[in-house]
Amino acid sequence: GQQVMQIPQYQHVQEGEDFTTYCNSSTTLSNIQWYKQRPGGHPVFLIQLVKSGEVKKQKRLTFQFGEAKKNSSLHITATQTTDVGTYFCAPEGGNTGKLIFGQGTTLQVKP
């Protein structure tokens, strides 16, 4: 079945540094969602990308969908301790109508 590779698995940064997580697929994706899970919490929706080359911003977060729609990234500028958590990408699995979650990138931010 379709799978996505999310890298890195873990990232430790100093507060104020930037952070990027990547989501890569061997097949073309129709759309992709991103979720954030705080420690001890449940995943919460962040954004959805649908168009080739799409870029969306939410304050310090920038989401990109690759031109070939095979990869996506989430970039956080000037991290804060509130950014701590695990970030999951979740593309649609084929035309199944269901999402396939990546393994996630866990971000730790040192104050």
Place this chain on the structure above:
Amino acid sequence: GAGVSQSPSNKVTEKGKDVELRCDPISGHTALYWYRQSLGQGLEFLIYFQGNSAPDKSGLPSDRFSAERTGGSVSTLTIQRTQQEDSAVYLCASTFTGALYEQYFGPGTRLTVT
């Protein structure tokens, strides 16, 4: 209530016992998912209910796992003859049909099999 609710929040059971986990989705949502998350791991898809269609059970790890959704609303995940490797957080999410809608997750049920 506006969100997805799950019960119980915590369940400790002995190996070999059966357990039932409940999910109350957001009213009007036509799709419901069950996921399993082991400590420090990603989300493992278990089962997907979509409207009146037959559920997608492709993620159920063994025939000890089953789920049903009654009246297109409440869902129950049943694990028979629990094993220690079943220990995990079981998350339910509801949404509208299709992958273009965000999923709303419940707080999860933490299952511990001793």
